[in-house]
C-alpha cells in the first residue's frame with residue numbers, strides 16, 4: 151500500500167433538492183445525509199428518479215434548486231475537479247476503451263498524475279479484486295458484458311473513490327456475473343472505507359447488499 155493514499159472520511163448531504171424535466175417534477179425537496187461508510191441501496195419504481203438523484207449527487211448534473219454539500223471532517227468542500235475525482239458513478243451499461251484491459255484501468259490513475267510502479271501495483275490489485283487479472287493484456291472490447299461491467303468496477307475502484315455510486319450494476323449481466331459483482335460490493339464493504347450507493351430493482355439483491363435500504367418515493371429519498 152502506498153503511503154500517499156488518502157484518509158477516507160468524505161460525507162455527503164443533499165438539502166431540499168428539486169429537479170424537473172419539461173415541467174415534470176422528479177425530485178421534490180429531497181434531503182438526505184450519507185454519513186456512514188457502508189452500502190446504501192436505493193430502490194423505487196421505473197422513472198421515480200433514482201438515476202437522476204445519483205447523477206446530481208455525483209455532481210454530474212445540477213439540481214434546479216437545493217444544495218449538495220460534501221464535507222470532510224469540519225471542512226465543507228467545493229464542487230471542484232478534485233472533489234469530483236473522489237467520487238465515481240458507474241452507469242448501468244459500462245463501455246470500454248478500445249485498448250487493453252490493463253490500460254483501461256490505468257487511465258484513471260494516469261490522468262491523476264500517478265506513474266510507474268504504483269500504476270502497475272494498483273491496476274493489478276483492482277483486476278485481481280474483480281477477477282480479471284487473467285485478462286490483463288487482452289483487448290477490452292472483446293470482453294463479455296458481465297466482464298465489461300467488472301472492468302468498469304475495476305476502473306472505478308482503482309482510483310479509490312470515497313463515495314462510489316453504482317446505478318443498476320447488474321442490470322445487463324447474467325446470474326454468475328451478478329454473484330461476482332455482488333461479492334465485489336460485499337468485499338468493498340469489508341474494506342469499510344467508502345460509502346457505496348447502489349440502485350437496483352432486485353429486492354433480494356437489496357437485502358443481500360444493504361446496510362441501509364432506501365426508497366425513492368414521491369420525489370424524496372426515505373429510509374425503507
Ligand SMILES: Nc1ncnc2c1ncn2[C@@H]1O[C@H](COP(=O)(O)OP(=O)(O)OP(=O)(O)O)[C@@H](O)[C@H]1O
Pocket residue numbers: 171172176194195196197198199200201202203
Ligand atoms: N435528461 C433528461 N431529460 C428529460 N427527462 C429526463 C432526463 N433524465 C431523466 N428524465 C426523466 O425523469 C424521470 C426519472 O428518470 P430516472 O432515470 O431518474 O428514473 P429511475 O428511477 O432511474 O428509473 P429506472 O428504474 O427506469 O432506471 C423519468 O420520467 C425520465 O424520463
Ligand SMILES: [Mg+2]
Pocket residue numbers: 200201202317
Ligand atoms: Mg435509472
